[in-house]
Amino acid sequence: MTVIEARGLRKVFGTTIALDGVDLRVEEGRILGLIGPNGAGKTTALNAILGLTPYQGELKVLGRDPWTERDQLMRDVCFIADVAVLPRWIRVWQLLDYVAGVHPRFDRRKAEGFLAKTTIGRNSRVRELSKGMVAQLHLAVVMAIDARLLVLDEPTLGLDILYRKQFYDSLLNDYFDRSRTIIVTTHQVEEIQNVLTDVMFINRGRIVFDCSMEELESRYLEVMVLPQQVAAVRALKPMHERQVLGRSILLFDLMTLDKVGRQQLAPFGEVRTPSISDLFVAVLGNKQGNQAGQQAQGAA
Amino acid sequence: MNTQSNAMPESPLESQVIAPAVISATRLMYWSVRRELWESRSIYIAPLAAAAVFLFGFLISTIHLPAKMRAALALDPEKQHAAIAMPYDYVAGLIMGAAVIVAVFYCLDALHGERRDRSILFWKSLPVSDLTTVLSKASIPLVVLQLLSFAIIVATQWIMLLLSSAVLLGSGVSVAALWTQLSLFQTSVMLLYHLVTVHALWYAPIYGWLLLVSGWARRAAFLWAVLPVAAICVVEKIAFNTSHFATMLGGRLAGGAEAVAVPGGFPIDPMMQLTPGKFLSSPGLWIGLVVFAAFLAAAVRLRRYREPI
Numbered sequence: 001m002t003v004i005e006a007r008g009l010r011k012v013f014g015t016t017i018a019l020d021g022v023d024l025r026v027e028e029g030r031i032l033g034l035i036g037p038n039g040a041g042k043t044t045a046l047n048a049i050l051g052l053t054p055y056q057g058e059l060k061v062l063g064r065d066p067w068t069e070r071d072q073l074m075r076d077v078c079f080i081a082d083v084a085v086l087p088r089w090i091r092v093w094q095l096l097d098y099v100a101g102v103h104p105r106f107d108r109r110k111a112e113g114f115l116a117k118t119t120i121g122r123n124s125r126v127r128e129l130s131k132g133m134v135a136q137l138h139l140a141v142v143m144a145i146d147a148r149l150l151v152l153d154e155p156t157l158g159l160d161i162l163y164r165k166q167f168y169d170s171l172l173n174d175y176f177d178r179s180r181t182i183i184v185t186t187h188q189v190e191e192i193q194n195v196l197t198d199v200m201f202i203n204r205g206r207i208v209f210d211c212s213m214e215e216l217e218s219r220y221l222e223v224m225v226l227p228q229q230v231a232a233v234r235a236l237k238p239m240h241e242r243q244v245l246g247r248s249i250l251l252f253d254l255m256t257l258d259k260v261g262r263q264q265l266a267p268f269g270e271v272r273t274p275s276i277s278d279l280f281v282a283v284l285g286n287k288q289g290n291q292a293g294q295q296a297q298g299a300a
Numbered sequence: 301m302n303t304q305s306n307a308m309p310e311s312p313l314e315s316q317v318i319a320p321a322v323i324s325a326t327r328l329m330y331w332s333v334r335r336e337l338w339e340s341r342s343i344y345i346a347p348l349a350a351a352a353v354f355l356f357g358f359l360i361s362t363i364h365l366p367a368k369m370r371a372a373l374a375l376d377p378e379k380q381h382a383a384i385a386m387p388y389d390y391v392a393g394l395i396m397g398a399a400v401i402v403a404v405f406y407c408l409d410a411l412h413g414e415r416r417d418r419s420i421l422f423w424k425s426l427p428v429s430d431l432t433t434v435l436s437k438a439s440i441p442l443v444v445l446q447l448l449s450f451a452i453i454v455a456t457q458w459i460m461l462l463l464s465s466a467v468l469l470g471s472g473v474s475v476a477a478l479w480t481q482l483s484l485f486q487t488s489v490m491l492l493y494h495l496v497t498v499h500a501l502w503y504a505p506i507y508g509w510l511l512l513v514s515g516w517a518r519r520a521a522f523l524w525a526v527l528p529v530a531a532i533c534v535v536e537k538i539a540f541n542t543s544h545f546a547t548m549l550g551g552r553l554a555g556g557a558e559a560v561a562v563p564g565g566f567p568i569d570p571m572m573q574l575t576p577g578k579f580l581s582s583p584g585l586w587i588g589l590v591v592f593a594a595f596l597a598a599a600v601r602l603r604r605y606r607e608p609i
Contacts, residue, residue, distance in 0.1 A: 052424060052607065070604075071429035075322075079425045087339070087419035094338050101331030102428050104323050138422075 001028045003149050003181045004049060008057035011044050011205075018044040019055065020205035026198075028148075029178040033192055034185045035280055036202035042185045045202065046153050049183070050079055062148060075104055078142045079151035086138055088127035092120055099141055111144035114174070132163035139167060143175045150175075152184040156191075164188065168195050189277045199276055201283055209283045222251040222274040223265045233268050240282030251282045328428055332436030333444065340409075342402050343440060347449055350398035351456045354391045358460055361387075365464060366471040373477055384481040388460065392453045392491060396499065399449040403441035407507050408522055410437040411515035411603060418608040430603040434511065438596055441507040446495040454488050490574065497579055498555040505588045506552065508595030515602040518609050551584065558582040 006024040010017075018041045026032055036042045047053040049061055051070030059066060064073045086095070092115070100108045115122075118136045126134055135156065142150065156164040172195060176182060186192060199216065201209035211219070225233050230248045234241070238250035251274050254261065265271050274282070337343055372383040411434070414420040423433065461482060465475045510525055517524040533546040558579045579585060 047607075050425070052421070054605070070424065071427050071432075074425060074427040079421075081418075081421040081425070085418050085421040087414070087422065088417060089339055091338075094335075098331055098335055099426065101334075102323060102328055102426055104427070 002026070002060075003028050003030075004059075004061050004183075006048075006057065006059045009045070009048060009059055010056040011041075011048060011053065012056075017205050019048070021057070022202075022205070022207055024200075024207065026181060026183065028181055030197045031176065031182045031184070031195060032198045032200060033189070033196040033276070034183060034200050034202060035189055035276065036185075037284070040202045041205040042202055043153055044205075046079070046151055046183065046185065050077065050151060076147055077149045077151065078145050078147040079153065080135075080138050080142060080155045082154045082157050084131075084134070086126045086134055089125060091123055091125050092137065093122045095126075095137070095141065096122075099145075103145060105146040106141075107144045107146065111140050114140035114143055114170070132159050135159055135163060135167060139170065143170070148180060150180065150182045152182065152186075154186055155184065156186065156188065164191060168192060171195075189280065190275060193276050196276075201280055203284055209279075216276075216279070217273050219254050220251065220274050220279060221254070221262060221265065221271055222249050222278065223269050223271045224249050225269040229268050233265070236264070240278075240285060242278075242281075249278075251278065323427070325432070328432050329436055329439075332428060332432055333439060336410075336436060336440050337444070339413075340406050340440070343406060343445060344448055346398045346402045347395050347445075347452045350395050351391070351452050354394055355456060355459060358387060358391075359463065362463060362467045365467050366473045369468060369473050369477070373474075380477065381481045384478060385487075388457050388482060388484075388487070391456050391460065395449055395453050395456070396495070399445045400499070400503075403445050403507060404510060406440055406445075407437075407510035408514050408525060410440070410511055411599060411606075412517060412521050415606055415609045420603075420606070420608055430600050434515075434596060434600045434603060438507065438511060442500045442504060446500050449499075450488075450492055450495055453491060454484070457484055457487070493574055493576070494560075497576070501585060502552070502555055502588060504592040505595065508592040508599070512595045512599045512602070515599045515606060552588070558584070 002025060004024060004026040006022055009019050009022040009024065011019040020041075022041075022045060024045075034042050034045065044053065048055040048059060049066060051061075051066030051068075051073055054067050061073060062076050066073055090098075096108055096111055099106050099111075115137070118133065118140070120129060120133050120137055126137070129137065139155075156167050159167070168191065171182070184192060184196075196213055198212045199209070200207055200211075223233060224244070224247050226247060230250075233248075233250050236252065239253045239256070240251040242249050242251075247269075252265070262271055368383070372380050375383060414423060461478070461484060464478055468475045468478065513525040514521045529549065533543065533549070536545050537543055558575065560573045560575060
């Protein structure tokens, strides 16, 4: 079943186009990473999905229009906007009481269970907690809500690596099942690479790349070659090339190439699946730098 | 493990049952109002503090009470009443004044603070509509603070009366005059009437305006609430040499005069002063309530569009 469906989603702030005709389809049970540079439109897209901002175009989240039906939608959708949105004055027990009071799908006992694993005191105010503890608290509340869609916008920004790792671990182990859907944006792409089932790149308000992780693994590969062999590999038309420690790493998209396969590249060096961040650089580098060249290639 | 788990003993059981998909509007409202009371503790602290300060002063003044009482007993009934009832009216005025100040500052921060500290993103992640949120915030100055003021004033007046009686009994002065001149049950009814008509219904558009400004202003909500209003008065004066707007504003701030009749002489029954019929049929009240509804509707709409600042 489709959780999010957007067609021609547009959002303009003054003269800035934040979303420029985004088409998006997210199925149930996926963990989608929305990756993009600063100002690419990630947060705007998420805000539109969450009913926080009006938009042009068609958008349905769980069959509802988020802008006009935000309060009903929030029974089935949860989000963590970033680490610092819990009100600083609230006490932990007040937060639990309040969410239990207003949310029909909140399981207080579950939240207490998650909190018992932390050092967060029931009577502490949010302002007295460290940034990592606030993230733990927010996650405990959100994980205790039986929601169908969870939206995470930079949920681990500013947290140290232990908290970041713990955050995604508990999300996967204690929360995620195949009936839930998660969308996450982050700049720490490497950390969520093996968490995701799908990845989407967004740049200048457009979706420039959309691929499942299985497809990514079978479709893209990179090979690290010594300088003397670069010319031969280059002849196979890689989509991107970069230098690391005197060697060249060439990234290939097997779909756009004829007859180039793993076997063909293997003799030149180690062949492996590229990381999302390398792919991101390759895709965005191509879009930005070689737009003209690519168009010519496409025409040819 | 602490008081909270004791306070909600039913929650572990409740979670076993399949939770209802919808939470009733009254429950949403109840929790939204509780939330406001957690956040702005000045709502009850300020009137309580005003009462405490007054009681402290009153306690010291009871040293002179027997002498004052003897002097008052020598006066004619009308003056006697005034002399005895004065501190009781003062404390009511003081606590109501504190409540008005709290209400003004509460309203100016109500829709501003949540944007300033970005917590609006958290509140909006919960299934509570903007309408419920704004109504719960409006209910603080219009309902919660008035009921609180009423309870605190009545309690304080009773403490004063009992304290005075004890002091007078101790010094051998008759307490009869005190109890006959102060009919606290009757003054309580009049107080409640005053709070409902003037502080809630008549002042509603003022609080509506303050809420609207707090939802709109990016900073300095107080200035945005006051300066445009002052500007209209000045422009009107300069352009037309009239002051209709200022007069209207003054009338609004002075409070619904239609609610009570000015007593011609010593009132036999103070309840006769109350003129709810006249108040309810005054156009000023209804125009004010329409304006209030419009301000509130605008505030609800603004909250939908507003993002953190």
